Amino acid sequence: MRYVDRSTRPAPESLSAADGGGLKEYAKAKAYYAKVPPHKKAYPFKAYKADDVALALRNLFHGKCAYCELRYEGGQPMDVEHYRPKGGIQERDDHRGYWWLAADWNNLLPSCIDCNRRRGQISADAVMTLAQLEAAFASIGDTEPGGKQDAFPTLDGVWADPEIDPNTIESPALIDPTRTDPKNHLHWPQADVSVVLPVVDLLGSECPRATASILIYALNRIGLVQSRLEIRQSFDAQIRLIREVATAAMELVDPRREIFMKIAEDGILSLRRQTGIEHAFSAMLSARLEAFEAEFSTLLEAELI
Template identity: 35%
Template sequence: MRFVQRSDEVPEDFEGRAKDEFDDVLAHRNDPTKTKSFTFKTYKRPEIKQLLQDMFHGKCAYCETFYSASQPMDVEHYRPKGAVSEDDDHDGYWWLAMKWDNLLPSCIDCNRKRKQITPVGDVRQVALIQNGTPEFSQSKVLASGKKDSFPITETGERIFDAPTGAKDNLIALSSPGLLKEEPLLLNPCNDRPAAHLTHHFTSVTDGVDGARPAPVSFMLPAKLADGEGDIYRGDDDLSLKGAVSIHVYGLNRLNLVQARTELLRRLEFLKSVIVQLHALADEIEEATTTEAHISTLLAKSTQKIRALADQITEEIAVMARDDAPYASMVQAWRATFKSELAG
């Protein structure tokens, strides 16, 4: 998950449609003869879907997977519109169903409650750092996917009904009282996911016994900085917001871990090629000869080798662009690689 600046541009008729639907759902709720739940339509409009798709480059707002090639995009409500699974007395944030900044694009695995094979074991950040690569052979089927989930902190104040002026305000989060809920789910347009989530991955390096462990990509809650977000601070100073988001969105479901890991292993291969090319160029530069033509040939060879390494480095930069899949993981890996080179 990565931060995305929400676009302020919405279709010209969106505000009118949203206000009309607000009136319709309010009338539906006040009519005792209405026994079926209200059918919301404004958020499903094609132009809204296109805006969300463009804003997130065709990727899921939560897991950064491209969904367009294999599945339809779900227009997801950050605050659920019809129910809240953590509170049976809550009818859902119906007054936010047509609000622009409550809408996000999602893949079906992050949005719908589904049973997913998920690695288990001690995956706390501290344990992973101390013990190295976790055991991913152990796994179980867990129900993940957001659906109607919207957990808040123990000190948060749940909002149960539309505040005054809700109809005329297209921006959900500016509604009075919503921030007092202290939500435990990350919103990529309002939070800085990098402050609450961290990518754990191991490089392909020789171990003590000569083994070369395969790298694995796993999402973990990040350590919160001192004095930052104390209401979301959990054990070992890890972010509760990150931990809950990982669980609810299913950010460590097996197929997602495998997809990120496949990309990670490509990155590790490219890194090894870059390192070897620069090492070869260094050896050539250190070679000495009295033959002028050989010296010229060696110089040209060195230039070509370093140019090839630079091309591979540029390819990695492309893989780290915001419109690429799992960009936040690639950006984190790239930062680690730069640190290794600097060292």
């Protein structure tokens, strides 16, 4: 998960225009939920499915899932996901969902089906070996519910009532990468398995927002970890080569030293390009590169002493 600045894309016209489907649907939904006795089913929302909404989300997130950074365009459908669920909340039977935000641009995110739709998932953990990961991937194993669907836990058990701005009273447990920088909550360990973990504070406590997000979005589901691992292994191979070139350069005293160091520096520039926001799993790769650049700087400083 990586921070994305939503202000770089205006709200799609179908949601923002006075005569657009979004505002028309909002008026109809308001009347629907005001009926006494209340309807038993949620309003059949459709405005958020407009083509210009899907395109705007695609362009904002570069064709990636907002939660796991998987490039969904390669082979699976994209769900236009409601960060705050539109038709009900899993944690509260008496809450009818954030129906007034069903066509709100700021409440919509692009999601792959595995992050959004709840089903049984097998998850990896930080201590699994590559062999164990392969075995888990190949087995049906013990599954646990994964996928957001209508889940929306809060840190203090408070949810907004209809047509109140929830941002003024709620403390969401789930991370929205357009509102919060996930880098402040999620940690990518330098382990063999590409799992993501909660940041731990000085007292040893896990970030509760990270813990909830990893669990509910199923960010360590086996198939996703496997996909991340394949990309990370290629990235790490490039890091090893750059490290070897730089180390060899340190042992030279002739003009070849400058040539070798230039090759290493060009290699780092190439790695930086691969961590761009348009690339799959860029948050994970950025963490890997940040650690290596710190190592590379230490190597150069040691050489200058």
